[in-house]
Amino acid sequence: MKSLCLLAGLLLVNSYALAEPFKTGDASAGKALVEKNCISCHASSFGGDGSAIYTRDYRKVKSAKGLVAQIRNCNTMLDLKWFEDEELNVAKYLNQTYYKFTE
Numbered sequence: 462m463k464s465l466c467l468l469a470g471l472l473l474v475n476s477y478a479l480a481e482p483f484k485t486g487d488a489s490a491g492k493a494l495v496e497k498n499c500i501s502c503h504a505s506s507f508g509g510d511g512s513a514i515y516t517r518d519y520r521k522v523k524s525a526k527g528l529v530a531q532i533r534n535c536n537t538m539l540d541l542k543w544f545e546d547e548e549l550n551v552a553k554y555l556n557q558t559y560y561k562f563t564e
């Protein structure tokens with residue numbers, strides 16, 4: 462019985478991990494960073510608030526890993542000098558709001 466409980470516990474932990482690829486990020490900090498640095502340019506090419514760039518059918522980002530890589534590219538291209546935790550905050554925010562990758 463004891464080991465069954467342990468197993469159930471492990472499965473639960475595992476499914477949480479799958480549901481949220483960016484556990485340590487702070488989504489509201491990420492939102493503020495995106496609003497400050499990222500929206501105007503996306504909005505000028507995609508209209509509205511620019512978020513269509515994340516939801517278009519032919520979007521480039523296909524995985525949580527890809528999302529981090531893309532954020533890093535933009536960070537470097539724009540010379541924002543974000544730290545890794547800031548990239549993670551942004552990844553968490555964009556994932557929760559638009560991409561919804563589960564792993």
Ligand code: HEC
Pocket residue numbers: 495498499500502503506514515519520521522523528531532535536539541551555
């Ligand atoms: C100077 C303009 C510009 C700025 C500023 C900019 N981006 Fe982008 N971004 C683009 C363009 C253009 C694309 C589309 C690239 C493509 O389709 O090949 C893009 C694509 C993306 C994508 C991928 C969308 C997809 O297809 O899934 C993400 C994620 C993204 N940007 C994040 C950011 C973040 C985060 C910032 C702020 C740090 C940022 N961008 C700032 C121009 C910009």
